[in-house]
Amino acid sequence: MKEIIDMIRINRYLSEFGLEEVFPEPLRQHMILYRFEPDETLILQGEESQILFLLVQGKVKVYTTSIEGKTLLINFTTPLGLIGEIECLKGWENLNTVTAVSAVETIGIHKRWLSQYREEAPFLRFLLDMVTHKFYLKSISLSFNLLYPVEVRLASYLLSISSEDQNEIQASVSVSKLKDTANLIGTSYRHMNRVLQSFCSAGFVVRRSGTLVVKDRQGLITVAGRNIYESAEGREHL
Amino acid sequence: MKEIIDMIRINRYLSEFGLEEVFPEPLRQHMILYRFEPDETLILQGEESQILFLLVQGKVKVYTTSIEGKTLLINFTTPLGLIGEIECLKGWENLNTVTAVSAVETIGIHKRWLSQYREEAPFLRFLLDMVTHKFYLKSISLSFNLLYPVEVRLASYLLSISSEDQNEIQASVSVSKLKDTANLIGTSYRHMNRVLQSFCSAGFVVRRSGTLVVKDRQGLITVAGRNIYESAEGREHL
DNA sequence: ATAGATTGAGGACATATGTCCTTGCCCTAA
DNA sequence: TTAGGGCAAGGACATATGTCCTCAATCTAT
The missing domain is CATH 2.60.120.10 (Jelly Rolls)
Known part of the structure; x- marks a missing residue:
């Protein structure tokens, strides 16, 4: 220069x-x-x-x-x-x-x-x-969206919507909103379900009666890497 | 309202x-x-x-x-x-x-x-x-990028860089720039090659000695659908 | 010219993701 | 209660895309 x-x-x-x-x-x-x-x-x-x-x-x-x-x-x-x-x-x-x-x-x-x-x-x-x-x-x-697979984007998203609720009341997402979630991270509902299933097996989240509950933020962080949505703004809770 | x-x-x-x-x-x-x-x-x-x-x-x-x-x-x-x-x-x-x-x-x-x-x-x-x-x-x-597969994005991109050269001198892209192209449309060089190969078989483009020449814009348009890059601006020629 | 180095094309395989369809659950209307 | 109807979850398969590797062509230095 x-x-x-x-x-x-x-x-x-x-x-x-x-x-x-x-x-x-x-x-x-x-x-x-x-x-x-x-x-x-x-x-x-x-x-x-x-x-x-x-x-x-x-x-x-x-x-x-x-x-x-x-x-x-x-x-x-x-x-x-x-x-x-x-x-x-x-x-x-x-x-x-x-x-x-x-x-x-x-x-x-x-x-x-x-x-x-x-x-x-x-x-x-x-x-x-x-x-x-x-x-x-x-x-x-x-x-x-272009650099990371759905697994990472989803983990990151779940983190961003559960961050406010601290240890106490873990964040949960209802099913209708899960469809929006899939759409938001740019994948099909089917594929998101697949990834969600793997998160369940790993114990990061629990699925019951149409809701999703985040159980292990730390686990999700491992998957997401440090690629958390920088700010909740513009990425509002579903 | x-x-x-x-x-x-x-x-x-x-x-x-x-x-x-x-x-x-x-x-x-x-x-x-x-x-x-x-x-x-x-x-x-x-x-x-x-x-x-x-x-x-x-x-x-x-x-x-x-x-x-x-x-x-x-x-x-x-x-x-x-x-x-x-x-x-x-x-x-x-x-x-x-x-x-x-x-x-x-x-x-x-x-x-x-x-x-x-x-x-x-x-x-x-x-x-x-x-x-x-x-x-x-x-x-x-x-x-999120809605269309590489095939469409690549066709669209090739169209956008060959539009100015009319029938006469068809646009061509050198290899080093092809690498950038892959990167720009968010895919691997390998995969872009694969798609390029299919374009070759279809006669849309010709590859010779490290250059790519667009032969059939109309064919590419078919692949790209109506999804042409709206404007070459911000998407300058490589 | 020749050996090594570099680079591009493409094969083989693995993974990520999409589409379609089936199953079972829950709800509602008679 | 029961037959549909709707819908969520997941199986099966197809496709899209990525990774790693090899081969051949080209280049470079001696």
Whole structure:
């Protein structure tokens, strides 16, 4: 990564993409042009980005890696693209790694200069907040569904809906809601039943008269690995 | 769906969720409280929504249905949640259907009242635009990956990267990029090869010296059904 | 040119998941 | 009480997909 101090180039890029009106003068003062060579990393999964990148030249590859080392290619982004904005706006850790495929140039804006917008246009700000939040959750959902088998997704889901009820009253799910569960984790009811059966044999859950009761959270955690649904939000109880 | 004209209730909801500051007075004038009974539809897949809903009471179910009739439950949303904002802001057709699970109350804002924000805070507006766009594409990607087998996804992908080259120069993909392709559609290279082999036998594509050439777009269309990647954007050529 | 190294295609097998159907249970209506 | 009707659970089988391995082609260094 190389920083390039060249306001002229930045302004040229901005006009190339018709963004002159988008960035007010005070914000432009803080823009920095970055150059990345092929294979260089712009954003690293698991870290917290400080800089929001506007891709103006070249092509980057966005992918995520599971704990087990499996990778999932999310997409290729080309100009005009925004990179790392979701995590940056939220201050949450990066879900994906982004590396340059070709030589790449981006305009970077440090997140500290974004915060001033917290006050301005509260309604737009609210929309942006909600949408980035949903985006983050959907990203997790996408990778999770594609990278893990039903067994893991189901264990993880059961954990997420039983977490609130502590040791005392173990969480239970009624049958009609089990059908929704199957649908939510993207599998057939039949197959979910099969997996549920194995959970029963293992003593993780008990099935009785149309209800499912979680008995052994620890056991489920073993199956789910550390891939718990990050947040119950957007994944509400059925 | 029942419209309730009750500014007091609306204001009470807004204060319940700490949104007094978020909605300026002129916008509040246009807010309408809606009530939905269980199983009523708030948003219908394929249509174009005119109203953005703020879920303030009850629970809704968000799901998508494929052309073949398979459904995929996206999530359950509870207050405070935003519904239909992505499509509404973009003016694009709804990707999902939203129905009430319990009795539901929402605050609705017609999209025409949002347009005035086009001028205000251009930078925030730009961010919101980019993020909603990415969200829309990711939603498609999620449903598509979960609802269709590799055969369909691959056919669809090959179509999306060969569409520009018309009859003349048929699109071709080099091998290194084929590996990325497998990764992008979320399968193993081995399995993609298997499917590719069947495409070869069918005469849809030809493989020679490490490249793949699309020969019969129409044939691929048959396999892909009408499930073409909506837009090449965000799904750039490998 | 030749040996070793690298890489892509594909075979063989295991596993994950879907579809269809059967069985038995519970509920309701006469 | 009894005959259906509906529905949940699970068996049997088919299909989709993943993993591991082998073989051959290509490349590279000497």
